[in-house]
Amino acid sequence: MMAFLAIVLISFTPLQEKKKGGPWQIPAEYKAKKNPHADDEALVRLGRAGYGRHCRSCHGRTGLGDGPMAAQLETDAGDLSDATWQAKFNDGELYYMSFIGRDEMPNFEDKITDEEERWAIINFIRSLK
Numbered sequence: 001m002m003a004f005l006a007i008v009l010i011s012f013t014p015l016q017e018k019k020k021g022g023p024w025q026i027p028a029e030y031k032a033k034k035n036p037h038a039d040d041e042a043l044v045r046l047g048r049a050g051y052g053r054h055c056r057s058c059h060g061r062t063g064l065g066d067g068p069m070a071a072q073l074e075t076d077a078g079d080l081s082d083a084t085w086q087a088k089f090n091d092g093e094l095y096y097m098s099f100i101g102r103d104e105m106p107n108f109e110d111k112i113t114d115e116e117e118r119w120a121i122i123n124f125i126r127s128l129k
């Protein structure tokens, strides 16, 4: 009986279902971090290139979380293009989630070392909404 139930449960669990990461604990120093390039449209191109190289594989071209690697993740990568989600965070908080990361969200401190490129990626994410 238990085996039967287990099979029924497994077969009704959608393959796409992912666990939600839950709220981020963002340190005060990042909450207070100011974007020195805020609203700099010129950086969106650099940001798009950086995003394409480092982020698109999981987050998808437009931030929907539908990149080619997303299927292998256990955690929902969220929807970076969602304006309601974006409005909850300032650029410093986005910076923390984007470059420090946690669990399946990789740390990029050693891969993206240029501060300007980091903020350019944040500006690009802002342009997705």
Ligand code: HEC
Pocket: 020, 021, 022, 051, 054, 055, 056, 057, 058, 059, 069, 073, 075, 076, 077, 078, 079, 080, 085, 094, 097, 098, 099, 102, 103, 104, 105, 106, 108, 121
């Ligand atoms: C290997 C796949 C992968 C790559 C590459 C990746 N991410 Fe993520 N990202 C995730 C996952 C999974 C989460 C959700 C993590 C969690 O909630 O614990 C996430 C979460 C985020 C979040 C928070 C989203 C939310 O809804 O809370 C931001 C912002 C983010 N990523 C930005 C980036 C940026 C910017 C890059 C590139 C520099 C990047 N990510 C590269 C997998 C990835």
